[in-house]
Amino acid sequence: MAKDKKKIAVIGAGSWGTALALVLADNGHQVNLWMRSKEQQAEINDRRTNHKYLPGITLPDNITGFHSLQKALEGADTSIIAVPTKAIRETMRNIIKIIGTPMTFVHVSKGIEPDSLKRISEMIEEEVPQELLKAVVVLSGPSHAEEVSLRHPTTVTVSSKDMAAAEKVQDLFMNQHFRVYTNPDLLGVEIGGALKNIIALAAGISDGLGYGDNAKAALITRGLAEISRLGTKMGANPLTFSGLAGIGDLIVTCTSVHSRNWKAGNMLGKGKNLDEVLESMGMVVEGVRTTKAAHQLAEKYETNMPITEALYNVLFNGVNPKEAVDQLMQRLKKNEMEDLVDILSEQMEQK
C-alpha cells in the first residue's frame, strides 16, 4: 500500500456498507468488510460478488470479507459503521470488546433511537469509552448504494464535533465520482438524514394511492418544512436543511425507485399491511422506527409535524392511508411560513 493508503474496516456488508467499501477500494485503501454470515464472506472472497445486496457488481481484490470482527478490525484505526440504527449499540459493544486503541468511527446510518431519542453519534458516544474514541463522524446525503456502486456522480456531506476528523474522512472517500463536502452542523446533518425517511415512506404511500406529482411535491416541500421546524428547535442550523442532508436526501429518497422507504410506502399505499411489507423487503426500512422516534420528538419539542403524525397513525394506529391524506388536506388554513419564522425569531431572541 502507498503511504497515504490505509487499512479501513467497514462493519456491515449490506448495500450501503458494500457500496462505500467500493469507494474506499477505488481510492486504493485496503478494505476489511465485516459481515455476520460465513456464506456471504465466502461469496465475497471467492466469487467477488454480494448478490443479495448489490447484484451485478464485481468487488475488487482490495476488499476482503471477514466473518471475524477481530480480524476485520486488526490494523485499522478507522471503522465505517454501516448497520441499521437498531443494531448500532450491539455492534459498538462488540467492537469495544476487541479494540485496545482509540478509533475514529464513521457512521453512515440514518435513524433515531425511539424512547431515548438519541442520534447515532450520541449512541456511539454512550457505548464507546473515551479512551477508545478518537472521533465520531457522520457521512450522509443523497446517495443510493446502487448508483454509488456504478460510479454515478454522487455528493454527500460529513460532519463531526471534531471537524479535523471530518476532513480526514472527506479525504478518504473523495474521488472523481464521489464528492464529499463538510458541514459543521452535526445535529442538523443527522436529523436531516434520519427524518427524510419518514417523508419518503409518505411519498411512496402517495404514489401507491395513485396520486401524482403535485402530491409528491407537496410532501417534499411540507416535509422539509416540518423537518426544519423540529431540527431548528433542537438546535440545528436551519440552512443545513437546504443542503445535501436536507432537501438533497429528501429529493433522492422520495423520487427514486431504489429507495427502500419509498418502496415500502408504495406497498402500503397499494393496500399491503406493515408486517407483509417489512417481510417482503429483505432490507432495512429505517423510516418505520424513525417515525416512532420523530413522533416522540415532536411531542418533546412541542413541534407541529402533521405528515409525521399522519404516517404514525397509518403505521401504528391502523388508520387507512387514504383517510390519513384526507385528514392532512382538511386541516385549518395557515400561513406557509408561520411556524419556522416563529422558531427563528425565538432563536434570535435567545442569542
Ligand SMILES: NC(=O)C1=CN([C@@H]2O[C@H](COP(=O)(O)OP(=O)(O)OC[C@H]3O[C@@H](n4cnc5c(N)ncnc54)[C@H](OP(=O)(O)O)[C@@H]3O)[C@@H](O)[C@H]2O)C=CC1
Ligand atoms: N442502501 C443505501 O443506499 C443507503 C443506506 N443508508 C443507511 O445505511 C444503513 C444500512 O443500510 P443498508 O446497507 O441499506 O441496509 P441493508 O438492509 O442493505 O443491510 C443491512 C446490513 O446490516 C447487517 N445487520 C443487520 N442487523 C444487524 C445486527 N444486529 N448486527 C450486525 N449486523 C446487522 C445486515 O446483515 P445480514 O445480511 O446478516 O442481515 C446487513 O449487512 C441504514 O441506516 C440506511 O438508512 C444510507 C445511505 C444510503
Ligand SMILES: O=C(CO)COP(=O)(O)O
Ligand atoms: O438514504 C438513502 C439515500 O440517500 C437510502 O434511502 P432508502 O433507505 O430509502 O433506500
